[in-house]
Each structure stands twice: as structure tokens, then as C-alpha cells.
Amino acid sequence: MGRFLFETDKFDYKQSLPRGSDNSGRERLRRTCCAFANSDGGFLVFGISDDTKKSPKDRLVGIDSSSDFPQQFGNYPRTCHPSIEWDFLNPPLTLDCGKVLHVVEIPKSWKAPHAAGDRDAGWRFTKRTNQGDEGMAIEEIRSAFLGQYEKRLKLQLLRAELLGLKEDASNGYITNSEELQSSYSLVTYDTTVIESIVADTYSITADDAQLLKALSGIRRVARIANNKIHSFLGVVHLPLTNQGDMLKKHNEYMRSRCQRLVELCDVAMARLDDLLNR
Secondary structure (H helix, E strand, O other), X not given: OOOOOOOOOOEEEEOOOOOOOOHHHHHHHHHHHHHHXXXXXXXXXXXXXXXXXXXXXHHEOOEOOOOOHHHHHHHHHHOOEOOOOOEEOOOOXXXXXXOEEEEEEEOXXXXXXXXEEEOOOEEEEEEEEOOEEEEOOHHHHHHHHHHHHHHHXXXXXXXXXXXXXXXXXXXXXXXXXXXXXXXXXXXXXXXXXXXXXXXXXXXXXXXXXXXXXXXXXXXXXXXXXHHHHHHHHOOOOOOOOOHHHHHHHHHHHHHHHXXXXXXXXXXXXXXXXXXXXX
């Protein structure tokens, strides 16, 4: 507490949630949620007195531990436009007096800009600085909307690339058992665009471990399959007596790799759909 005695661009201290009749306080809290989400994220700490003349210890007034704080606070980021994701320290920090400090994290949002207000009263777009919550300039709002649009386009392009890779993998192996010893597929798998988009959109996908795991698996399996195909093509035209057995072994291996690619693409596309629909 001593280090962060005063509010910064990363911390905002609140003594409590606004009372139901405190409409201006409720609106200020929504604006703070928007400001953190529109900037680099930050923390709201509830249970700290606003009186900066008090000592740090005396400012730790706490909140009644019996209150359903997460449910009560959740109404604020939920009613911003668009709604804002948040997380909280669980369990909260317990003070010597028995009350607690609730710490809420609002991460930087890829869906920014977020606004508080409504259609009749107007929208307020805020950002977080070392001076607290400040209104965003028209140029900043415009840039934020363009950034959101570009991010969504990249995610949609990533999905299209995954769909194309899935189709290639679905047709990348011999399905007719009678042709296992006489035919082979020349399909290879290009993940260059996927790798580029993953790097560009990591700030968006970083919190989705399942999506990142699937994308990593796709690149690994595609690389292994390509290496196998290249080495196979180097020997398939040689006059070997066991060529039929070699073809069968290669086709069976490629079938397992291609089927795995299809599975991973399905997982990644499902996670992307969830991300795009939030």
C-alpha cells in the first residue's frame, strides 16, 4: 500500500461500491471500467478510504466480508458498451478488523473502445492516465475503432486459413484401401499465413490456452507431415522391390497425421468462433 499510496494509471482505490441512489457514482465507476479496458488495463481496489490525509493504515477501512461483492460489482462492466471482461482476487485480502479488500482486475480489451452512458444521454469514451480517468479525443476513438476492425479481420482470416488447411488435410491421404500400395498424395501444408496472423493477434488470443495449444499443434503436425512427404518423394521413384509396402506404410502414416490436423483445425475454429462472438 505504501508504494501505491496515490492512484496511478494502473490502480484506482474505492472505499465501497456506489449506493443505489448515487447515480453519478455509478456512472463514474462504469467510466473507470471503460478507461482501464480502453488503455493498458489495471486494478480497482475496494475498501480503501478516499481521504489521502489519513495514514496508509487508516485508509484500509475494508468492506463487509458477508456482502456478495462479485455479483454487485459485475453489473458495472456488464452495462458498459460493449461489456467488459474482468476478474477478481478470490479470496479477497482480509484485514485485521475482519473486513476485506476486494481487488478487481480489468485487462486491456481487444474489443475497445468501450463507452459508458446510453443513447439518450450520450456515450463517454474514457482512457486511463496517471491523472486518472480522462476523456478520449476524437482521433483516439476513431483509431480504436479501426484497430478493433483490423483485429476482427485478422481473426476471420485466421479462421479462413484454418478451414483451407482442414480441407487440404481431408484430401491429403489415400482413402481407398485398394490404392494404398500403388498411389500417394502430393499435398503439402503451408502454415506461413497462420503463423503470421498468430503473431499479430497474440494480444487477443493469449488468454485462450486451448486455442493456442491447438494452433501450436497444427504447426507442429504440419511441419512433421511436410518433412515426411519431402523425404518420401526423394526415394519413391527408386527401383525398390518393396515399393508396395513402402507406399502402404507412408499412406497409413499420412492418414494419421492428416486426421490429426483435421481434429486440431476443428478445435481451433471452434475457439475462434467463440472469441469472435463475444
